[in-house]
Amino acid sequence: MPLRRRRRAALAAVSLLVLAAVVPSAATAATAAIPAAPAVRAAPGAPKPARIDLVLDLSGSMNQNDAGGMTRLAAAKQAVSRIIDTAPAEAELGLRVYGATYPGQDKKQGCADTQLVRPVAAMDRASRADAKKQVAGFKAVGFTPIGVSLREAAKDLDGNGTGGRRRIVLVSDGEDTCAPPPACEVARELKAQGIDLAVDVVGFRTPSAARAQLKCIADVTDGSYADADDADSLTAHLGALFRKEWRTYHATGKPVDGSPTGCQDAPLVAPGQYLDEFTGGRDLYYKVKKRPDQRLQVSATAVAEEGYERGSIITVAAGPAGDGEPRAWLREFDQSMGWANILSTGGRSKPGAGNDKPAPDDTGCIMVENDITRPGDKPMPVELLVGIADNDTQRTGSRTPEPRTGADAEGGFSFNSATPIGPGTHRQSIAVGEAPFWRVELKAGQKLAVKAGVDIPSDFPASATTGWGVTVYNAERSSTLCNEDHRSTELLAGRTGHIERACGPWEITEQDDTKSPDPNGYDVPGTYYIQAQVAEPDDKAKGIVVPISLTVDVSGTPRPENGPVFFFGDATAQDGPPSGANGNGEHGTTGTTGTPAPSAKDGDSPLGSLAVPAGVGVAVLVLGGITFYAIRRRRGA
Known part of the structure; x- marks a missing residue:
């Protein structure tokens, strides 16, 4: 040394x-x-920053009140709002959620419950205000279709097909309840397409079985994994994951x-x-x-x-x-x-x-x-x-x-x-x-x-x-x-x-x-x-x-x-x-x-x-x- x-x-x-x-x-x-x-x-x-799609878990378990004095949902809202506040105006950022709209028990319907809330695009002032308004109205009600959501997020990032670096940032508090397709297999499938795509994952108060699945998603796509236990750590981890894409030395x-x-x-x-x-x-x-x-x-x-x-x-x-x-x-x-x-x-x-x-x-x-x-x-x-x-x-x-x-x-x-x-x-x-x-x-x-x-x-x-x-x-x-x-x-x-x-x-x-x-x-x-x-x-x-x-x-x-x-x-x-x-x-x-x-x-x-x-x-x-x-x-x- x-x-x-x-x-x-x-x-x-x-x-x-x-x-x-x-x-x-x-x-x-x-x-x-x-x-x-x-x-x-x-x-x-300078290289163009990656296009990023944030995929957020809004399944029913996010209503648990064990995130440092607040619900997991409230903590997630706080963390995502901070990302929106600090995103550079030119950063191309999208937001997809799953488990947000269907509260019933029909698995087919629940496992199709994934929506693109905000397209992957630059964050101007109007877009920033609209995104924060939507985040404030999030509810956690449904299933956990991680694999399906990853496939859709990859499509979100495709944009006009011009290529470039792409990144999915996934926040989940549990394992996929909708397999097939298994979430890690979907990650391998995306990596095999030869596109410059990685998935970073934050496990939010995840049990060991879910952690293994989420780490697999990150590992096979050359992404990173981090655990978060409360609102502050979730905010910090999400902020760090986004900074590593947006922050080059600002010459x-x-x-x-x-x-x-x-x-x-x-x-x-x-x-x-x-x-x-x-x-x-x-x-x-x-x-x-x-x-x-x-x-x-x-x-x-x-x-x-x-x-x-x-x-x-x-x-x-x-x-x-x-x-x-x-x-x-x-x-x-x-x-x-x-x-x-x-x-x-x-x-x-x-x-x-x-x-x-x-x-x-x-x-x-x-x-x-x-x-x-x-x-x-x-x-x-x-x-x-x-x-x-x-x-x-x-x-x-x-x-x-x-x-x-x-x-x-x-x-x-x-x-x-x-x-x-x-x-x-x-x-x-x-x-x-x-x-x-x-x-x-x-x-x-x-x-x-x-x-x-x-x-x-x-x-x-x-x-x-x-x-x-x-x-x-x-x-x-x-x-x-x-x-x-x-x-x-x-x-x-x-x-x-x-x-x-x-x-x-x-x-x-x-x-x-x-x-x-x-x-x-x-x-x-x-x-x-x-x-x-x-x-x-x-x-x-x-x-x-x-x-x-x-x-x-x-x-x-x-x-x-x-x-x-x-x-x-x-x-x-x-x-x-x-x-x-x-x-x-x-x-x-x-x-x-x-x-x-x-x-x-x-x-x-x-x-x-x-x-x-x-x-x-x-x-x-x-x-x-x-x-x-x-x-x-x-x-x-």
């Missing part, structure tokens, strides 16, 4: 450089030089096409977030304006559909445009020594010392080095975050997002949709393969400690390298050291039950000219990000729902707020407030949003802001990786 080490160093020129205009005027000037573009785009080449930004040939042909970027893509093995170049008295932050995040190869490297560098590689202002690396769904790094230039290397017209160059993709590989999304800080932005005032608690504190699925939380313990369930993000605002002088726990079931199919992982990223979006053992992951090694991983406590310090960069990565006050997941799971484990807990402790006394305030442009390219914040853990208000979007779970792209990589699950969190300073020969353009 690879270990994770982090040794970071931003190469700041002996001097700072020549960048353009005062913020916000610099932002305005630079923006004017960029061609008008759509507000936001989703990740280039967003203003569209930009970086130059693959060097700075001379590069587009000019102002403070803000941009979305580009790596093609083949080419690097990306952008022009940027900065005066010598200003500081620059550049962060880059590459997003993979599947795990990165060990040794993959992403590098950001910046400096005056000219001969050779721009690196006089900053240079940061991140290297993957394990599987990763994202590879992210960033850096900030240091304050000028009076002898900055000149840049003609205050124009410098940003380079994002690509040692990830190769010629012939399909394009890979890359987020680029650019910020500027100077004395003007330091005086603009700031605000921080309101921390969330309870169900609203469920993790988001990108840096921008990371859920703001405060000190305390937060609980939710995730599907194995998900990698949710949370964010915490930290000032110099404070200490951060993180403890993340997961409950692994006794029958969990772990491999030798499966572990429970937690990664902390600083305000530059660079991963930090979790603990002195250099590991970000606690190996399961066959263990089940509660497994914990702890990071810190680490003191937040401030970068300056008098000392070397903190090799642990905690010398950047601002927004820190916490990402957790079951790492490197066996393929059979992906999609299994597990409860997790995240405990965050912030201690210490903040030092005087003298750090720089970085301006990251307007919020049009982001799901929430700009990532990275300022040196004081706050966001400049000039052109930014101080609070997240109403819900990190209400997606505004075809992927939504719900995230796990393509298919069942995200490729796994970086288990190992080294962020280091090095000068290496740039790969040919």
Whole structure:
């Protein structure tokens, strides 16, 4: 199992450089030089989310009052309503029920009692309201025709016959009372058709015989199975199953096409977030304006559909445009020594010392080095975050997002949709393969400690390298050291039950000219990000729902707020407030949003802001990786 080490160093020129205009005027000037573009785009080449049909058991047994103080039916209504509320507008979702209309004893009639309540289609506002109204009126009266309903659900998903990924999510509290056809045989029949269809199942207070049948349905279709005992667990499990289809890493930004040939042909970027893509093995170049008295932050995040190869490297560098590689202002690396769904790094230039290397017209160059993709590989999304800080932005005032608690504190699925939380313990369930993000605002002088726990079931199919992982990223979006053992992951090694991983406590310090960069990565006050997941799971484990807990402790006394305030442009390219914040853990208000979007779970792209990589699950969190300073020969353009 690879270990994770982090040794970071931003190469700041002996001097700072020549960048353009005062913020916000610099932002305005630079923006004017960029061609008008759509507000936001989703990740280039991202796979289309699966079409999903939710099949709900409304047989008579759902009236039993044993679901944590309410009937099973009431619990199911609560869970389904939550799915409807949180579904991205573009998500194609259908709803089928069985046992809902015929209360009699005639088996032939009762076993034909299955209806499509809502066609598989995008969930606009009117459809959402209508679906919730129908759910509120559900009654549980009849038989349990699971096999028949699965056949019909497959037809629901066929749509116009264009193919694509399809998923049935089945909720049942008992076994099929209408066989033939046996439900598991129907599942095999559907899988044998060669279509991309899987069935995920939630057994709701199911007896052992029913559980075996329901697990068979999931197993033969390469789906997943989870048990739920009350309203909360049903809501959590259903939410996790839907998120694994809707939530890929939500890469967003203003569209930009970086130059693959060097700075001379590069587009000019102002403070803000941009979305580009790596093609083949080419690097990306952008022009940027900065005066010598200003500081620059550049962060880059590459997003993979599947795990990165060990040794993959992403590098950001910046400096005056000219001969050779721009690196006089900053240079940061991140290297993957394990599987990763994202590879992210960033850096900030240091304050000028009076002898900055000149840049003609205050124009410098940003380079994002690509040692990830190769010629012939399909394009890979890359987020680029650019910020500027100077004395003007330091005086603009700031605000921080309101921390969330309870169900609203469920993790988001990108840096921008990371859920703001405060000190305390937060609980939710995730599907194995998900990698949710949370964010915490930290000032110099404070200490951060993180403890993340997961409950692994006794029958969990772990491999030798499966572990429970937690990664902390600083305000530059660079991963930090979790603990002195250099590991970000606690190996399961066959263990089940509660497994914990702890990071810190680490003191937040401030970068300056008098000392070397903190090799642990905690010398950047601002927004820190916490990402957790079951790492490197066996393929059979992906999609299994597990409860997790995240405990965050912030201690210490903040030092005087003298750090720089970085301006990251307007919020049009982001799901929430700009990532990275300022040196004081706050966001400049000039052109930014101080609070997240109403819900990190209400997606505004075809992927939504719900995230796990393509298919069942995200490729796994970086288990190992080294962020280091090095000068290496740039790969040919």
